[in-house]
Amino acid sequence: MTGVKKRGISTPYLLLIPGMGFLFIFFLLPLFNLAQTSTQTPVGGGDTGEYEQTWRFANYFDAFVENRDQFGRSFLYALIATVLALAIAYPLAYTIAFKGGRFKNVMLVLVIAPFFTSFLLRTIAWKQILGEEGFVVPTLRSLQIISESTTLTSSAFAVVMGMTYNFLPFMTLPLYASIDRIDPRTLEASGDLYANGLTTFRRVTLPLSMPGVVAGTLLTFIPAAGDYVNAAILGSPQTKMLGNVIESRYFKIVDYPTASALSFTLMISILILVTVYVRKAGTEELV
Amino acid sequence: MSDTASSARGDLGLSHLTKSYGDFTAVNDLSLIIPKGSFFALLGPSGCGKTTTLRMIAGLEEPTQGTISLGTTDITYTKPYQRPINTVFQNYALFPHLTIFENIAFGLRRRGIKDVDDAVNKALDLVELPHLAQRKPTQLSGGQQQRIALARAIVNRPALLLLDEPLGALDLKLRRQMQIELKWIQKEVGITFVHVTHDQEEAMTMADTIAVMNEGEIEQMGSPAELYDNPKTAFVANFLGQSNLIKGSITGLDGANQIVDLFGQKISLQKDRSHAVDNSILAGIRPEKFRISRLETSTSGNILTGGKIEDVSYIGVSTQYQVLMPWGQELMVFEQNDDGVAPFSVGESVNISWEPVFTFALRGDDDAEAGTEVNPDEDLEEE
Amino acid sequence: MNTLSRWFGRNLLRIYAVVAFTYLFIPVAYTFAFSFNDSGKSNLIWKGFTWANWQNPCGAPEVCTALGNSIKIGLLATIFSTILGTMIAFAIGRHKFKGRSTTNLLIFLPMATPEIVLGASLLSLFLVFQINPGFWPTVIAHVLFCMSFVVVTVKARIASLDPRLEQAAMDLYANERETFRRVTLPLVAPGIAAAALLAFSLSFDDFIITNFNSGTMTTFPKFIYTSAARGIPAQANVIGSAMFFLALAIVIVGQLVTRKRKVS
Numbered sequence: 007m008t009g010v011k012k013r014g015i016s017t018p019y020l021l022l023i024p025g026m027g028f029l030f031i032f033f034l035l036p037l038f039n040l041a042q043t044s045t046q047t048p049v050g051g052g053d054t055g056e057y058e059q060t061w062r063f064a065n066y067f068d069a070f071v072e073n074r075d076q077f078g079r080s081f082l083y084a085l086i087a088t089v090l091a092l093a094i095a096y097p098l099a100y101t102i103a104f105k106g107g108r109f110k111n112v113m114l115v116l117v118i119a120p121f122f123t124s125f126l127l128r129t130i131a132w133k134q135i136l137g138e139e140g141f142v143v144p145t146l147r148s149l150q151i152i153s154e155s156t157t158l159t160s161s162a163f164a165v166v167m168g169m170t171y172n173f174l175p176f177m178t179l180p181l182y183a184s185i186d187r188i189d190p191r192t193l194e195a196s197g198d199l200y201a202n203g204l205t206t207f208r209r210v211t212l213p214l215s216m217p218g219v220v221a222g223t224l225l226t227f228i229p230a231a232g233d234y235v236n237a238a239i240l241g242s243p244q245t246k247m248l249g250n251v252i253e254s255r256y257f258k259i260v261d262y263p264t265a266s267a268l269s270f271t272l273m274i275s276i277l278i279l280v281t282v283y284v285r286k287a288g289t290e291e292l293v
Numbered sequence: 294m295s296d297t298a299s300s301a302r303g304d305l306g307l308s309h310l311t312k313s314y315g316d317f318t319a320v321n322d323l324s325l326i327i328p329k330g331s332f333f334a335l336l337g338p339s340g341c342g343k344t345t346t347l348r349m350i351a352g353l354e355e356p357t358q359g360t361i362s363l364g365t366t367d368i369t370y371t372k373p374y375q376r377p378i379n380t381v382f383q384n385y386a387l388f389p390h391l392t393i394f395e396n397i398a399f400g401l402r403r404r405g406i407k408d409v410d411d412a413v414n415k416a417l418d419l420v421e422l423p424h425l426a427q428r429k430p431t432q433l434s435g436g437q438q439q440r441i442a443l444a445r446a447i448v449n450r451p452a453l454l455l456l457d458e459p460l461g462a463l464d465l466k467l468r469r470q471m472q473i474e475l476k477w478i479q480k481e482v483g484i485t486f487v488h489v490t491h492d493q494e495e496a497m498t499m500a501d502t503i504a505v506m507n508e509g510e511i512e513q514m515g516s517p518a519e520l521y522d523n524p525k526t527a528f529v530a531n532f533l534g535q536s537n538l539i540k541g542s543i544t545g546l547d548g549a550n551q552i553v554d555l556f557g558q559k560i561s562l563q564k565d566r567s568h569a570v571d572n573s574i575l576a577g578i579r580p581e582k583f584r585i586s587r588l589e590t591s592t593s594g595n596i597l598t599g600g601k602i603e604d605v606s607y608i609g610v611s612t613q614y615q616v617l618m619p620w621g622q623e624l625m626v627f628e629q630n631d632d633g634v635a636p637f638s639v640g641e642s643v644n645i646s647w648e649p650v651f652t653f654a655l656r657g658d659d660d661a662e663a664g665t666e667v668n669p670d671e672d673l674e675e676e
Numbered sequence: 677m678n679t680l681s682r683w684f685g686r687n688l689l690r691i692y693a694v695v696a697f698t699y700l701f702i703p704v705a706y707t708f709a710f711s712f713n714d715s716g717k718s719n720l721i722w723k724g725f726t727w728a729n730w731q732n733p734c735g736a737p738e739v740c741t742a743l744g745n746s747i748k749i750g751l752l753a754t755i756f757s758t759i760l761g762t763m764i765a766f767a768i769g770r771h772k773f774k775g776r777s778t779t780n781l782l783i784f785l786p787m788a789t790p791e792i793v794l795g796a797s798l799l800s801l802f803l804v805f806q807i808n809p810g811f812w813p814t815v816i817a818h819v820l821f822c823m824s825f826v827v828v829t830v831k832a833r834i835a836s837l838d839p840r841l842e843q844a845a846m847d848l849y850a851n852e853r854e855t856f857r858r859v860t861l862p863l864v865a866p867g868i869a870a871a872a873l874l875a876f877s878l879s880f881d882d883f884i885i886t887n888f889n890s891g892t893m894t895t896f897p898k899f900i901y902t903s904a905a906r907g908i909p910a911q912a913n914v915i916g917s918a919m920f921f922l923a924l925a926i927v928i929v930g931q932l933v934t935r936k937r938k939v940s
Contacts, residue, residue: 018771022779025760025823032820033786036797043800094696101693115927116697120704122923125881126900127916130908131703131710139721174700224788232790235883239904249792249884256796256888266800269793280788353843373846386844390862399858400848449848 037273044266057262069267073251080248080272083162083237084230087169091177091226092219094170099181099218100211104190117178129168129239133159136167136240164240165247169230176229177222184218185211220287228276248272298371302452303364304329305350305485310359312345319345321509323359327502329452332479332486334500336493338532338666342509343489347455350487351380363452374403379446380455384462385438387430393417393441394426400449416448419478436467443475447482454479456488460495472498493533497521505529507664523653525568527575530655531664536577537624538661543572550649556620560595562652573657580625582651585614585643592646600624600643605636612636616645704920711913718907729910733918736909742899743915745811746880749895753818753879758872760819761826768827769834787824794821795888802889809891817889818882822875829874833867877923 044065046057070077102113120128136142136158146152158164188211196206212219234249241247248268255265305327312320320342327333335343348354350361352373360369368376379400387396397416398409406412417423420440430438439459446454456475460468476499479486490496496503497517504514505528513520513529524530527538541555550561553576562576585600586592603623604615607630614626614637624645628636637643684691713719714726734740768779786794798817802809841863845855883897890898900912 018767018773021763021767025764025827026779026782028760028819029782029786029823032798032801032816033794034782036801037793039800039804040793040797094699097689097692098696101689105689105693111931113693113697115924115931117700119920119924119927120700121877121881123704123707123916123920124897124900126883126897126904127707127908127912128703130900130904131706134720135703135706171699171703228788228790232792233884234792235901249790252792252796253887256799262800265796269796273789273793276790277788351847353847372851373843374849374851378847380844380847382840382844384838384840386838386840388841388844388859399845399850403849403854445848 046263065267076248088227090170095177103185160242168236168240173226176225180221181218184215298375301363301366306362308360313357331501334488334496334503336496337506341506377452379451381459383457385442397445416444420444527659528664538575567654575655577653581627582647583626594648596646708917715910733914736911739911742894742896746896750879754876756819757822761823765830769831791884795885799888813889818879826871829871
C-alpha cells in the first residue's frame with residue numbers, strides 16, 4: 007500500500023492470529039454456545055441447572071411472548087434516550103467544534119471527565135437527587151409544578167433520564183469528531199448563496215455531520231437497549247427492561263434457555279435494526 | 294549484493310523500462326542514459342509517467358519490465374534503502390517527530406555513521422539554515438522545509454539525487470530563487486540531479502538535459518535550446534513555450550531550403566530543421582520570432598500577409614497579439630516593448646514576417662493541439 | 677433591551693454549553709459533596725461535614741479490595757487489549773489481504789453487541805467448560821470488549837499517517853524494521869496511548885459484563901451496586917471523586933506537556 011514491493015503474504019495473518027483467535031474463542035464460540043443453550047429444556051425431574059439439548063426452538067416464542075412488555079419497553083426507552091441524547095449532544099458538540107477556539111480540548115475533556123467518576127455512583131447520585139431527600143422534588147412540589155404524590159424516582163421518567171445522561175459522552179464525541187471536520191468555509195459559502203442560518207443547518211451542516219450522527223446514535227442505542235442498571239436503580243418493577251429479565255434469569259431464577267433465547271433475540275433484533283438504519287442513513291464506512 | 298549496490302556509481306541507465314497497472318501503462322518502454330554529474334529534467338504534464346519513472350529509480354515502485362542500472366550495477370530490484378539514491382519528496386516528507394538536525398542526520402545514522410555533527414552542520418550551511426537545527430518541521434515555513442528536505446538528501450552524498458516537483462508548493466518569487474539555488478548547489482556538489490516537473494520554464498532554467506514525456510513515453514530529449522529551437526513533435530513544440538503551427542505542404546527545393554506553401558502563401562525553411570516524413574507538414578514558428586509590420590512597411594525574410602489584429606494584451610515586458618490570418622487561423626505574436634514604437638491596435642491590417650532560419654517543420658499528421666492543455670500553474674512566457 | 681436580546685442571540689450556544697456542562701457535572705458535584713458527609717454506614721442524608729472519610733478512604737470494609745481488583749483488572753485488560761488490538765489495526769490498516777472486510781466486520785461486532793449479551797454468552801461458555809467466574813474470566817471479558825475500541829482508535833491514527841514518510845525513511849537507508857521502529861511507531865504512538873487510556877476507562881467503569889463474569893470477586897462498580905441496598909459508604913464517594921480528580925489532572929498535564937512541546 008505504500009508502493010513498495012509487497013512483503014510476504016504472511017505478515018498480516020501473523021498479526022491477526024492472536025487477536026482474531028481471541029475473538030473467535032471468546033466471542034464467536036460463546037455466541038454459538040448461547041444459541042445452543044437457547045434451544046435446551048430443563049431435564050424433567052433433574053436438578054435446577056441441568057438441561058438437555060432438545061433443539062426446542064419454541065423457547066424463543068415462549069420467551070418473547072412472556073416478556074413482550076419488557077421487549078417493547080427496552081426499545082422504547084432506548085429510542086427515547088437516544089433521541090434526547092442527540093438533542094442535547096448536538097448543540098453541545100457544535101458549540102465545541104465551532105465556538106471552542108482555544109478551549110476546544112478543555113471542553114472535550116470536560117465532556118469525558120464525569121465518566122471518571124464511576125457511572126454507578128453518578129446514577130445513584132441522581133436517584134438521591136431526584137428522590138424524596140433531594141432538593142429537586144421538594145422544590146418542584148412547593149412551586150406546585152408537580153403534585154404531592156408524584157415521585158420522580160422509581161419511574162420511567164427517571165430511567166430514561168438516567169440512560170440519556172449516562173450515554174451522553176458516547177453521543178457527543180462521535181458527533182464532535184464529525185462536525186469538527188466540516189470546513190467552516192462551506193458554511194460561509196452557503197450564506198453567500200442566500201441561505202439563512204436555519205437553511206444552512208438543514209442543508210449543509212446536518213448532512214455533512216451525518217456520519218457522526220449515525221455513529222453516535224448507534225453507540226447510544228445499542229448499549230441502551232440492553233441496559234438494566236438504570237432500570238434497576240432508578241426504576242420500579244413496572245419499568246423492568248429486557249436486561250433486567252435476562253439478568254434475573256441467570257442469577258435469580260436459574261433458567262438458562264430462556265435467558266439465552268432472550269439474549270439472542272435482543273442481539274439479532276439490534277443487528278437487524280442497525281443494518282436497516284445504516285443502509286438507510288447511507289454511510290458505508292462506520293469503523 | 295547490498296554492498297555492491299550501495300557503492301555503485303556512474304551513469305544512470307534505464308533500459309526498456311515499463312510499468313503497468315492492470316490495463317493502464319504508466320511508463321512505456323522507456324530507455325535513456327543520464328550522464329553522471331548532469332542536471333537532468335523529466336518534463337511533462339500530470340499523468341505522463343514522470344513521477345512513476347522517478348519512483349522506480351528510487352526503488353519505491355517495481356518495474357513491470359526493463360532494467361535500471363547505475364554504472365555497471367543492475368539495481369532494478371534492489372531495495373530503496375540499499376540504493377545510493379536519495380529523494381526530495383514533493384511535500385518534503387520531513388519526519389514531524391524529529392528535530393531538523395535529526396531529520397538531516399537520519400540517513401547518516403541508518404548507514405551506521407556515528408559522528409554526524411560535522412556533516413549535518415555543513416548541510417545546514419549549504420542551505421543557509423544553521424539556526425533551525427533544533428526546531429521541528431511544523432515550525433518551519435514551506436520554503437524552509439523544502440531546503441531542509443534537500444539538505445537531508447544531499448548530506449548522504451548519493452550517486453543520484455531525485456527531486457519530485459519539489460518547488461510546486463512555493464510561491465513564484467521563492468520558486469525562482471530556489472531554482473537558481475538548486476542549480477548552484479548541483480554545480481557545487483557535483484551530484485547527478487534528476488528533476489521531475491511539469492513546469493517547462495523551471496526545467497529550462499535548471500537542466501542541462503531535458504526529456505519531455507507524454508503518456509509514458511519520451512517525446513524528445515536534448516538540451517533546453519535544442520528542444521526549444523527545434524522541436525520534433527507538436528507536443529514538444531506546444532508544451533515547451535508556445536508555438537504557431539500552420540498546416541502546409543512542401544512544393545519544392547531551393548538548395549538547402551524547402552519551399553513550403555501555407556494556404557497559398559510561400560515561405561522557406563531549412564531542410565535539416567524539418568522532421569516531416571512526406572510533403573505534408575506543420576510549419577512551426579515561435580511567437581517571439583514573428584515581427585508585425587504595417588502593410589506599407591517593407592520587411593524581409595518569410596512574409597505572411599492579410600493578417601488582422603484581433604486582440605492586444607500588454608504584459609509589461611512585451612505585448613501579445615492575436616492576428617487573424619486569411620485562412621481563419623489566429624497566430625500568436627509576442628513583440629518586446631523595447632523601442633517605444635506605438636503598438637498596433639485591434640482591427641489593424643498587418644503583415645507578419647520572420648527570419649526563415651527560425652522555422653521548424655513537424656509531421657503533417659501530428660496533432661497541432663497536442664501539449665496545449667492550459668495548466669493554471671504555468672506562467673506566461675517572459676522574454 | 678435590544679442589545680440584550682442581540683447579545684443573547686449571539687451567545688445562545690455558549691450559554692447552552694454552560695447549562696449542558698452544569699447538567700453533566702451535577703451528580704459529580706453531589707458525589708463529591710457527600711464524600712464529606714459524616715454518614716456512618718448509609719450515605720443518604722446529610723448529617724454533617726467531616727474530613728474523616730478522606731483521611732481513611734479504606735475504612736469501609738471491602739472498598740479498597742474492590743478498588744484494587746478494578747485497578748488490577750484494568751491494567752491487565754489494557755495491556756492485552758492494546759497489544760492485540762494494535763496488531764489487528766496494523767494488519768487491517770496496512771495490508772491488503774483476502775478477508776479484510778470480513779475481519780473488519782468481525783471487529784465491529786462486539787461493539788454492536790449489547791453488554792448483557794457479551795457477558796451472558798461468556799458466562800455460558802465458562803459454565804460449559806466448568807470454569808468458575810472470577811478474576812481471570814473477568815479479565816478475559818474486559819479484553820474482549822476493549823479490543824474493538826482499541827482497533828478503531830489505532831486504525832484511525834494509522835490512516836492519517838502520510839505513507840510518504842515511510843518511503844522517505846526507506847529512501848534514507850532504513851530497512852523495513854528500522855522504518856517501523858523509528859518512523860511508523862513513534863508517529864502512531866499517540867493513537868496507541870489514546871487507545872490504552874480508553875481501554876482502561878472502559879474496563880474500570882464496566883459493570884454489566886463484570887457482573888456476569890466475576891462471581892464472588894468484587895470490583896469497584898460492582899461494590900457500589902451491591903451496597904446500594906444496604907447503603908453506600910462515604911468512602912466510595914471519596915474514591916470516586918479521587919479518581920475523577922486524578923484522571924482530570926492526568927489529562928490536563930498531558931495537554932500542557934503537548935502544548936509546551938509544540939511551542940519550544
